[in-house]
Amino acid sequence: MSTTESFGGDASTRPPKDVLVEIYRKMTLLKQNDERFRSIIQSGRIIGNYYSARGQEAIPSAVSCLLNQDDYVCTIYRGIHDSLAKGVPMKQLWAELAGRATGTCKGKGGPMHITHPASGVMVTTGIVGSSMPIANGLALASKMRGDGRISVAYFGDGASNIGAFHEALNLASIWKLPVVFVCQNNRYGEHTKYEYATAIDQIAKRSASYTMPGIHVDGNDPVAMYAAAKEAVDRARGGGGPTLIEAMTFRFHGHLLGDMDQYMDPGEKDGWMKKDPVPAYRRWLVAESYATEAELDAIEKQIQADVEEASSFALSSPYPDVAELRKDVFAQEIAE
Ligand SMILES: Cc1ncc(C[n+]2csc(CCOP(=O)(O)OP(=O)(O)O)c2C)c(N)n1
Ligand SMILES: [Mg+2]
Secondary structure: OOOOOOOOOOHHHOOOHHHHHHHHHHHHHHHHHHHHHHHHHHOOOOOOOOOOOOOOOHHHHHHHOOOOOOOEEEEEOOOHHHHHHHOOOHHHHHHHHOOOOOOOOOOOOOOOOOOEHHHOEEEEEOOOOOHHHHHHHHHHHHHHHOOOOOEEEEEEOHHHHOHHHHHHHHHHHHOOOOEEEEEEEOOEEOOEEHHHHOOOOOHHHHHHHHOOOEEEEEOOOHHHHHHHHHHHHHHHHOOOOOEEEEEEOOOOOOOOOOOOOOOOOOOHHHHHHHOOHHHHHHHHHHHOOOOOHHHHHHHHHHHHHHHHHHHHHHHOOOOOOHHHHHOOOOOOOOOO
């Protein structure tokens, strides 16, 4: 059967059907979760900044299908997709987004600081470039313990111009750390175009300076993304050291919710939105007979119910008590 979408190239390199469908399930979860969160913020029921990753679903969905629960992830403020795909329980995630006591960080982290070690999400940071050295530290610990865990550092294209990126790649390379560096290149850092701020046409090429493999991949192609991530994860797990993946994508809602997109080229965003990876991948799965419409409908319906349940749980949870203010801040609780 013919389809307008063509994902992943050669059929012989595709993952099995259950993995292809699981990638779709994750992508749908991220999409629906984002849609619900934006609508709740816009209704005023949650007050907070939101850096939507809508449009970038294929990247963490494919990567996470290759990770174990105890593998580590370090991500950024635009990282709710990454956390959910890794397996942070949705109710706790939502409660954290809403600043409630039942959240992953007892409501004291908020959307920019999700941490949930039980799912392997070790840090979500607002400091551009800082996910990479932290992932190195976790990977070094894994290597010294010999526990087989690997670390994934997610970051943006803008972050690859920060010193910490270069330091982290250098160190990971000389120490052969089990890290996968995943750059989600969405073409902008805040309101600055990639070409204006970056002195090389592909970030993946920067891997050469650190003698590690670099992979430039279409991050909106879930099948190609899976293949790229598999190569890097297998290398890290097998003791072969780090890989830099540059996954090309686009963010549909600007830098921050409320962004007017005035710095973009006319039609640029619309062009990317027309190629929305979630419905495109759905059409491809059906056309290639990996799933039926009814199976995918059922997945979407279940996710809708789960998102509804998680958001209701969050909004009906209590705010943290004032007594919590000084707890979990330093290793030793601050005295009154
Ligand atoms: C060290 C540091 N410098 C500057 C900022 C301000 N800042 C916040 S987001 C951002 C853009 C980062 O762009 P990119 O790495 O491409 O990630 P994206 O937001 O596109 O996902 C900047 C410069 C910051 N938070 N931290
Ligand atoms: Mg960017």
